[in-house]
Amino acid sequence: MTDTRATIGACLGMALAALAAGGARAEPPIRGPQDAACRQEARARVFSAPNPRGLEPEAIGRQIYHACMRRAKHRR
Numbered sequence: 001m002t003d004t005r006a007t008i009g010a011c012l013g014m015a016l017a018a019l020a021a022g023g024a025r026a027e028p029p030i031r032g033p034q035d036a037a038c039r040q041e042a043r044a045r046v047f048s049a050p051n052p053r054g055l056e057p058e059a060i061g062r063q064i065y066h067a068c069m070r071r072a073k074h075r076r
Contacts (some may be wrong), residue, residue, distance in 0.1 A: 038068035 030036045042065040046057050051065060 034069065038065050038072065041065070041068050054062045 015055050027039075030039070042061040045064050046061040049061055055063075
């Protein structure tokens with residue numbers, strides 16, 4: 001019985017930690033179709049993009065996203 005309670009407590013603790021970590025990086029609401037498309041492009045390319053400066057994946061994703069949004073402004 002004690003083992004079961006310990007297991008349930010450990011699982012509950014891990015679940016709460018995962019929820020807390022996931023909520024810390026919430027994204028702002030999507031502002032339009034181009035915003036959604038650029039977010040998707042950044043997610044798809046973040047790990048395959050060249051990274052000569054050793055940036056974090058979040059920084060690379062932001063660069064890809066902003067480049068996509070700049071391209072979208074010039075297409076109008």
